[in-house]
Amino acid sequence: GESVGLHLPTLSVQEGDNSIINCAYSNSASDYFIWYKQESGKGPQFIIDIRSNMDKRQGQRVTVLLNKTVKHLSLQIAATQPGDSAVYFCAEKGSWGKLQFGAGTQVVVTP
Amino acid sequence: KAGVTQTPRYLIKTRGQQVTLSCSPISGHRSVSWYQQTPGQGLQFLFEYFSETQRNKGNFPGRFSGRQFSNSRSEMNVSTLELGDSALYLCASSEAAENEKLFFGSGTQLSVL
Numbered sequence: 001g002e003s004v005g006l007h008l009p010t011l012s013v014q015e016g017d018n019s020i021i022n023c024a025y026s027n028s029a030s031d032y033f034i035w036y037k038q039e040s041g042k043g044p045q046f047i048i049d050i051r052s053n054m055d056k057r058q059g060q061r062v063t064v065l066l067n068k069t070v071k072h073l074s075l076q077i078a079a080t081q082p083g084d085s086a087v088y089f090c091a092e093k094g095s096w097g098k099l100q101f102g103a104g105t106q107v108v109v110t111p
Numbered sequence: 112k113a114g115v116t117q118t119p120r121y122l123i124k125t126r127g128q129q130v131t132l133s134c135s136p137i138s139g140h141r142s143v144s145w146y147q148q149t150p151g152q153g154l155q156f157l158f159e160y161f162s163e164t165q166r167n168k169g170n171f172p173g174r175f176s177g178r179q180f181s182n183s184r185s186e187m188n189v190s191t192l193e194l195g196d197s198a199l200y201l202c203a204s205s206e207a208a209e210n211e212k213l214f215f216g217s218g219t220q221l222s223v224l
Contacts, residue, residue, distance in 0.1 A: 043215035098167045101154035
């Protein structure tokens with residue numbers, strides 16, 4: 001899962017397997033959550049978002065799950081491909097009105 | 112549509128200098144946000160502009176400032192550069208003022224020597 005600070009967690013996944021990236025958010029009043037993918041040398045790229053009135057949302061090969069009881073967010077990637085290797089960030093939008101990002105998780109896809 | 116464009120892509124400055132970074136948002140987007148990204152601190156919010164007005168500001172010293180023009184283009188300025196200002200500065204735009212679903216540029220990599 002993600003944590004704030006110097007250490008960037010790494011998830012190693014075999015090509016073709018499903019990936020699950022976890023994120024613990026801080027503010028129970030946050031009403032919007034979003035996942036980004038950042039490849040080396042590029043800016044973060046939007047993957048999927050979800051509002052707090054939903055528990056699950058699906059996109060193309062990705063699913064976001066929201067558990068408000070334990071303030072937990074997860075991103076599932078189906079049939080992980082080499083192009084999925086990147087750093088993945090979750091972000092929450094709370095009462096302060098701006099997106100606050102987690103530290104990120106490095107996903108490494110192995111053949 | 113063209114994406115968010117940031118210039119320059121790379122910058123090298125020395126301590127005490129100042130720097131101005133530029134951002135052109137996606138056409139039609141009126142909100143521009145700036146973030147600082149470092150390996151140690153991750154993505155830290157600097158400020159957000161909407162319709163030429165600063166709506167939100169992060170916890171950065173007054174040396175960091177920004178502005179937005181009537182065409183939604185934005186600039187950020189850092190004065191009296193310090194070594195710790197070395198970072199990737201990311202600009203993001205969104206359609207509305209709710210500061211959701213940000214679209215990021217590739218960033219300006221600033222190195223302070």
